């Protein structure tokens with residue numbers, strides 16, 4: 001890993017969030033060594049960087065899965081039983097929201113409305129929408145993704 005991202009900004013505390021956002025964009029999470037180099041470069045305590053990284057929901061301290069699954073729990077999806085989709089995913093993958101499977105393939109996250117209410121209940125995987133989800137569809141989708149990834 002290169003720390004270039006950190007040094008792209010002037011050495012001023014007000015750029016802490018911008019640096020963390022760039023790191024998140026590049027790696028999908030904030031690796032610890034980057035928190036350390038940000039703290040060192042900006043000359044601010046590591047705990048301050050850590051607090052910021054944990055405060056903002058868009059930042060993550062853990063790597064996401066190759067397939068980052070977002071389950072919408074906005075109103076339209078919730079009334080169409082998005083929670084049963086979440087439960088099915090938890091059962092199939094053996095993880096809870098915010099976690100990643102041990103093989104690094106899948107992570108799940110419960111989110112608010114993702115702007116596709118007509119497709120409720122909907123999930124989003126790496127930017128692609130999957131609508132009108134049912135437990136059966138979720139299972140088939142996970143099987144497909146597993147297969148695709150073993151054939152890569």
Ligand code: FES
Pocket residue numbers: 072073074075076077078112113114115116117118120122
């Ligand atoms: S409530 Fe799920 S997409 Fe809007």
